[in-house]
Every structure is written in structure tokens, then in C-alpha cells.
Amino acid sequence: MGSIKLRTEVPGPKGRAMLARRASAVASGLGKATDVVVDRADGALVHDVDGNTFIDLVGGIGMLAVGHSPPAVVRAITEQAQRILHPSALVATYEPYVRLSELLNEITPGAFAKKTLLANSGAESVENAVNFARRFTGRPVVVCFEGAYHGRTLLTLSLTSKYGLFKQGLGPFAPEIVRIPMPNLYRKPDAMTEEQYLDWSVQQLDLAFIAQVDPSATAAIIVEPVQGEGGFLPVPPRFLRHIRALCDRHGIVMIADEVQCGFARTGKLFAIEHAGVVPDLVVTAKSLGAGTPISAVTGRAEILDSAHLGGIGGTYGGSPIACAAAIEVIGMVRRPEFLAHVRHLGEVMREVLGGWRATHPLVGDVRGLGAMMLAEFVRDRATKEPAPEETLAVIRRTVQHGVLAMRAGLFSNGIRLLPPLVITEAQLREGLAVLDEAIGFVEQGRQAPAVAR
Ligand SMILES: Cc1ncc(COP(=O)(O)O)c(C=O)c1O
Numbered sequence: 001m002g003s004i005k006l007r008t009e010v011p012g013p014k015g016r017a018m019l020a021r022r023a024s025a026v027a028s029g030l031g032k033a034t035d036v037v038v039d040r041a042d043g044a045l046v047h048d049v050d051g052n053t054f055i056d057l058v059g060g061i062g063m064l065a066v067g068h069s070p071p072a073v074v075r076a077i078t079e080q081a082q083r084i085l086h087p088s089a090l091v092a093t094y095e096p097y098v099r100l101s102e103l104l105n106e107i108t109p110g111a112f113a114k115k116t117l118l119a120n121s122g123a124e125s126v127e128n129a130v131n132f133a134r135r136f137t138g139r140p141v142v143v144c145f146e147g148a149y150h151g152r153t154l155l156t157l158s159l160t161s162k163y164g165l166f167k168q169g170l171g172p173f174a175p176e177i178v179r180i181p182m183p184n185l186y187r188k189p190d191a192m193t194e195e196q197y198l199d200w201s202v203q204q205l206d207l208a209f210i211a212q213v214d215p216s217a218t219a220a221i222i223v224e225p226v227q228g229e230g231g232f233l234p235v236p237p238r239f240l241r242h243i244r245a246l247c248d249r250h251g252i253v254m255i256a257d258e259v260q261c262g263f264a265r266t267g268k269l270f271a272i273e274h275a276g277v278v279p280d281l282v283v284t285a286k287s288l289g290a291g292t293p294i295s296a297v298t299g300r301a302e303i304l305d306s307a308h309l310g311g312i313g314g315t316y317g318g319s320p321i322a323c324a325a326a327i328e329v330i331g332m333v334r335r336p337e338f339l340a341h342v343r344h345l346g347e348v349m350r351e352v353l354g355g356w357r358a359t360h361p362l363v364g365d366v367r368g369l370g371a372m373m374l375a376e377f378v379r380d381r382a383t384k385e386p387a388p389e390e391t392l393a394v395i396r397r398t399v400q401h402g403v404l405a406m407r408a409g410l411f412s413n414g415i416r417l418l419p420p421l422v423i424t425e426a427q428l429r430e431g432l433a434v435l436d437e438a439i440g441f442v443e444q445g446r447q448a449p450a451v452a453r
Pocket of ligand 1: 061120121122123124126151152224228229257258259261285
């Protein structure tokens with residue numbers, strides 16, 4: 001017997017009532033990938049207020065590597081809450097902040113002396129990483145990439161790509177930001193081989209430091225080793241190595257944004273480890289906290305120590321409760337058997353999604369790294385015309401049949417798989433079978449109505 005249990009349509013009567021309350025009380029620009037109204041969740045399963053059980057292939061947008069409410073994390077949070085909720089690290093020192101920093105210094109790439117600053121969200125830590133880089137180098141410019149997503153605060157939205165969904169009408173944006181094309185092997189010019197395209201991409205990067213920006217004015221290059229919102233594009237290792245070489249040549253700080261791709265998602269603790277590249281700063285969030293709000297900047301001690309006393313920090317950064325959760329998470333994800341399970345999940349995804357390439361004309365590309373996989377939907381495999389409406393229709397049907405799924409990609413035409421990494425193979429296959437059926441249904445032209453995001 002499978003894990004999915006459907007007792008009502010989705011949403012059911014209680015869910016619809018809550019959605020109506022949300023519509024009248026909550027700012028409408030807050031998107032939602034599904035109309036599921038959650039009551040509770042465990043592992044890779046979500047139970048809604050109408051008694052339906054779903055398989056979760058979104059995992060809070062990659063926030064739940066260790067699954068929903070793992071007992072060890074809940075226990076650690078509870079024990080910590082009984083001691084102290086939060087004294088603020090700006091007021092007093094407490095062991096969980098120090099312990100988590102020590103652990104992050106230990107597990108992030110690089111054998112040099114490291115330090116850590118804790119914050120609350122991915123965006124907040126990206127901002128801090130840029131502040132550190134500017135302070136350390138005394139330079140203003142930050143180089144980022146097309147397709148990047150780094151958050152929604154003013155600086156991080158300025159670093160973020162994709163106007164329609166994220167940036168429309170929200171300018172003016174922060175200055176001193178330069179955006180460079182990111183290689184996308186699926187959308188390379190047909191006339192070029194992959195090698196030629198990568199040669200060209202590397203040349204474009206070099207050219208940018210002549211045509212667009214002075215390297216001696218550049219504080220940082222920030223890159224997601226696997227672009228998340230941009231469409232699960234693993235950055236080619238050669239391109240990452242070239243970024244590292246440019247940073248070394250010009251004294252630029254290399255920042256790896258591992259907010260979505262970090263914490264075992266790709267089968268290694270950090271995605272950049274696949275390329276053998278060591279960044280100067282690593283930004284983490286999402287799965288670090290198992291659902292509690294926490295993020296971190298970790299990296300070279302001399303860069304983290306470059307801010308003046310009082311130049312960094314915030315009231316809530318590194319709350320003991322979130323630290324307690326994160327310490328448990330690190331203990332769980334670094335176990336060899338956890339990483340081996342993730343790699344196996346990745347193989348299952350590759351096998352099943354690879355099959356879709358063969359059977360579904362709508363599926364133009366299947367890509368990713370480890371258990372971070374995406375299927376890109378196109379109307380025509382020759383022209384690669386994106387199929388965002390069809391993608392929405394697939395998601396709508398998938399949710400109605402008991403699986404949480406979400407889009408990604410510069411053209412909003414990909415379905416990304418970010419399940420809790422504790423999902424069993426049987427649950428993963430059951431969830432993917434529902435997606436498979438939904439793709440076939442939409443291909444037959446019987447489209448369901450669109451959802452919000
Ligand atoms: C790569 C990356 N960086 C930064 C962020 C921003 O994180 P947050 O939403 O916690 O501010 C995200 C969020 O999706 C992300 O995927």
C-alpha cells in the first residue's frame with residue numbers, strides 16, 4: 001500500500017475555509033505553490049486539515065533535508081526552549097551559537113582558519129557575505145550571474161535575476177552590481193559543441209572584467225554552485241574553477257551561495273565540493289535549520305574578522321533554539337549512510353526522469369546534481385519554446401493526486417525535486433509516478449486550471 005491517502009478533493013472543505021481566511025487577511029503577493037493547507041507533517045509526508053496525506057517533493061523549497069519534524073531535532077529544540085529562548089548574541093554568549101560555528105567551520109570546504117556569523121535567513125546571510133567582502137577588500141562591486149536567486153531584500157533582490165516573478169516594479173536596485181551570463185548547456189547554440197560553448201562562456205567572463213567592471217574595484221563574485229530558482233543548472237566545474245582563478249588573480253572574494261544546494265542535497269555536504277573548488281565564503285540557510293529560521297556565513301577567518309566591532313549582527317541572529325536544531329541537523333547529514341541514501345535517491349530520480357525524456361515529448365531536458373533534479377518542459381523540442389502553463393497544469397494535477405510539487409527556472413517551466421532527503425525509495429517512486437501520470441494527462445491536452453505560483 002502506498003503513502004498517499006486522499007479522503008476529499010484538494011483542497012477539501014476545511015482547506016477551502018482556511019484559504020478564504022488567508023485571502024482576506026494575508027498580503028496577496030505572497031505566492032503559494034499549492035492549495036494544500038497543512039495540519040502536520042512527518043518525514044516526507046504532509047497531512048492536510050481535511051485528513052489527506054501527501055508525498056512532499058518540495059520539502060519547504062529545499063529546507064527539510066532531514067525531513068519534517070525529525071524527533072531528534074524536536075527533542076533538541078524542546079530541551080533548549082526549556083533552558084532559554086533567546087538572550088541575543090549581542091547581549092550574552094551561549095554555547096549553542098559557539099558550537100554551531102565550530103561545526104560549520106569544520107564541515108565547510110577549505111583547510112584554512114575559519115569563522116562564522118549566524119543570521120536568520122538566506123538573504124540576510126548573503127547580505128552579510130557581501131558586507132564582509134566589501135569591508136575586507138575595500139572595494140564596491142559585486143559580480144553575479146544570469147538566473148541567480150539570492151533573496152528579496154534590496155541588495156539580494158538586486159543580485160537576483162528574473163524580472164517578471166521577482167523584481168518587477170521593485171526598483172531602483174542597489175548599484176555596483178554586474179551580471180554575467182551563466183552557461184546553460186541545454187540552451188547553448190546548436191552550432192557549438194559543449195566544449196566550444198564552455199570556451200565561449202569563460203571568454204565572456206574574462207571579457208566582463210574588461211568591458212563591464214574593473215577587477216581592482218571588485219569585492220566579490222557570488223555564485224550558486226547549482227542554480228536553484230534559475231532552473232537547477234549545475235555550474236560546469238570548469239566555469240567554477242575559472243571563477244576561482246579570477247578571484248585569486250585579482251584578490252576578489254569568492255562567495256558560494258549554498259542556501260538551496262547545500263546540506264547533502266547533491267550527495268556531498270556542499271555542492272561546490274563536486275568541482276573541487278574552495279570558496280572564500282560559504283552561505284548556508286534552509287536545510288541548516290530543519291525548518292527553524294537560521295543562516296550562516298562561514299569562511300576565511302581574516303575576512304570574517306574584517307568588520308569593525310559592532311559592524312555586524314542582529315537581535316535574532318543565531319537564536320539558541322535554531323542553533324540546537326542546526327547542531328542536530330549537522331550530526332544527521334554528515335553520516336555516511338545519510339549521504340549514501342541521498343546519492344541513491346539521485347540515481348532513482350535520474351532513472352525515472354530519464355525515462356520521461358523518452359516517453360514525454362513535453363519533457364525537453366532533465367538535469368541536476370545528486371538528489372537535486374529538475375525536468376524542463378518545452379512545447380517543441382527543436383525550438384525549446386518554454387511551456388510554463390503546461391508546467392502549472394502538471395503541478396495542479398499532481399497536487400490533486402496527492403503529491404506536493406513546485407516550479408523553478410528562468411522561464412518558470414521546470415518542475416524541481418527537493419524532497420526531504422529522508423524520503424524512502426518507495427515514497428519517491430510513488431510520488432514520481434503521480435507526476436508521470438500528470439505529464440501524460442496534460443500532453444493529451446486536457447489541462448487543469450492554473451495555480452498561483
Ligand atoms: C540560492 C539561494 N540564496 C538565497 C536564498 C534566500 O533565502 P531566504 O528565502 O531564506 O531569504 C534562496 C531562497 O530560495 C536561495 O535559493
